[in-house]
Amino acid sequence: MTEATSRLRELNLRRRYFDLVAAGTKTIEVRVKYPHLADLTAGDTIRFRIKGTDETCEVAVKRVTQYPDFETLLDGEGPADIDPTATRDEQLANIRAIYPADKEALGALAIEIGRLG
Template identity: 50%
Template structure:
């Protein structure tokens, strides 16, 4: 029996991606395996901030991958970057954020459900 209580976490995100989450178009956030990401589990609340704005989401699933290409092969690109994003555009954007040494930490797809927009 799992007696784990849902946790609460906070991540900062870039404005275009924040807006996509707020609009409901982006339901998967991609991160590398920093220690704080390893602590996030399905059922946890995840507050996402950008400047003075915050969204509250619930993590519905955490999927782990060895690399960005493996993750992009398995996940819905529209859920990661919005309906207009192509796989190549997403790969370039992710590589622009995370260099290869960060990718080596592991790649995590955090599946999110919007709970509320705080402000």
């Protein structure tokens, strides 16, 4: 993908996950398959922001994989790249605390990322 066709997305991220992305230890971001993310693709850039602050971290999207739910996503991706500080069961509970069942029903995205700069 050329720079002319790559897009910049701005997404909020909680402090805990922002710090892991900034450190380069979180390389898979989990999101619900909302319509505004349906066309997210390798080559795009995401600027993560902690809501209410000027803190940002830019990453390149390397891959986007769709899953029917969070359990299948965790099994397919493995938990270590999603949150190296939590077990699989802790991660599932944490993700579901952010996204309730009606959101999970939309599908899940595993977004492989790499730090820029």
